[in-house]
Amino acid sequence: MLTLRNVDIHYGRVHAVRRVSLHVASGEIVALIGANGAGKTTLLSAISGVERVSGGEIEFDGKRIEAEKPERIVRLGLSHVPERRLVFGPLSVADNLLLGAYTKFRHREVAADLDEIYAMFPVLRERRDQQAAALSGGEQQMLAIGRALMARPRCLLLDEPGMGLAPQVCKEIFRHVSTLRRDKGLTVLLVEQNAKSALAVADRGYVLETGRVLLSGTSEELLANHDVRRAYLGREKDN
Template sequence: MRTLEVNDIVVHYGLVEALHGVSFKVDAGRIVALIGSNGAGKSTTLKALMGLKKLTSGSLVLDGERMDTSNAAQRVSMGIALSPEGRRLFPRMSVWENLMVGAHTVRSSEQKKKSLERVYELFPRVQERRQQMAGSLSGGEQQMVAIGRAMMSSPQILMLDEPSLGIAPKIVSEIAQAIQRLNRETGTSVILVEQNARLALKMSDHAYVFEQGLVIRSGSGQELLNDSFVQKAFLGI
C-alpha cells in the first residue's frame, strides 16, 4: 500500500486562488476524511490529487516520489482513482459497461475479473442490475456503480467525493459499510470528502477540516468529533 504526502499545494481557477497552501498526509491503509463547508476547497483538492487541476505550487509525493508532473491517466496507473461528486455515469450504457470504463487502464483480463468480483461482492445490487441502463437506477444504486467503477482499476488510494449526497439514509449506511469493508479487507487507503461530517468522522482514522482553501484543524476522527469548534460548526451541537 502507498503513502501520499500533500505539501503546501496552491491551486488557482483563473485569477482566483482556491487552495492557499494545503498540506496533509494519507498513511497507507487509512481512511482520511476532508470536511468543511461548501467552497472550502475539498473537491478542488481531490481534483488536484487526481491530476484534473494543475498545481500552481507545492508538491504531491507518493511513496517518496514526486507525482505532480504526471497526468490523470498516469495517476490511475500509479494506483489512484476518483469517484466524482455527482456520480457522472453514462446513463445510456449498462451498469456493466460503466464499470468497464473504470478498467480501461487494466490490461489483465484476470485482474478485471477479480476487480469485478470484488465490486459485486461489496455491492450485490450492482450485480443484480448489471444489464440495466445506468440512467434507470436510483440515486443510491448509481452511487454504488460510481464507486465500483473507481474500484475497477484496483486502486491503492480511492478518493470519494460526496458519496452520500442526495441518497436515502439506509443506502448511505450500506455504502459506508462497504467502504469500511474494502479498507479493512484489502488495505485500500480512502480519502473521503463528505458533507455529512458526523458520518465522515466516525468512519475515518484521521481527518482534516478545511476553511476557505486552508486546513485549519486536524486529528483523529474521534478527536474531531469531540472538538468544540467542529461540534458547533458542523455537527449542530
C-alpha cells in the first residue's frame, strides 16, 4: 500500500533523511523506531505532504504522491496523527472531530462516523462540548486519532502516540491501534520511541539512525537483535 524508494529530505544544508526505502503492505502495522533526531517525524511529514522530499519516490496505493498537496493525500486515503497531537485547543471536542471530516459531504456518513468514534472513545462523547485544551494528554491523543479516522483513511500515520502518557494510557492507545487493524483492516505506519511497545503491536519494523535505515525485520527478529536490545530496550534485556 505504501512504498518509499530512496527518499532524501533536506533542511537547508542538513541532510535529514538519506535514501530511505521501506514498504507497508495492506493491513500491516509497521513500526519505525529510533532515537530522537533520527528522522522519523520528518519522514512521516514527507509522506503526508507536509515536508517536501529532495529526492526519491513515495507511492501510495499505486500512485506517486511525493509532489501532492496534503489535502489531496488525505482524500486518497492516508491520514496523519502528528507528534504532540496538535488538537485545536479553543475548539470543542466535537468540532475537532468534525474538522477531520472536511473532505466529506454526506451528513449521514459524518454522523455515523462520529457515533463510531464516540463508541471507541466514550470519554470523548462525555466531553464533546468541552474545549480540547481541557482534556488530559491521553484524551487529547484519543481525540487526535479520532479526528484522523473521521476521514475514513485506509492507511494511518501515527507519530509518537505514547509521548508523555502514563504507561496504562499508552497501553490503551496501542490496544485501540491493534483493534483498528483487526476490525477495520486499517494499515498503520507507527513511529514510537518506546520500541518495546511499538514492536509488541507491529508485524515488522525498521530502525532509523541519523536519517538512514539501519535494520529491518519482523518484530520478533528486532526484539531478539542484540543491538536493538541494547540501544532501545535497555541493557538488562541482554541477560
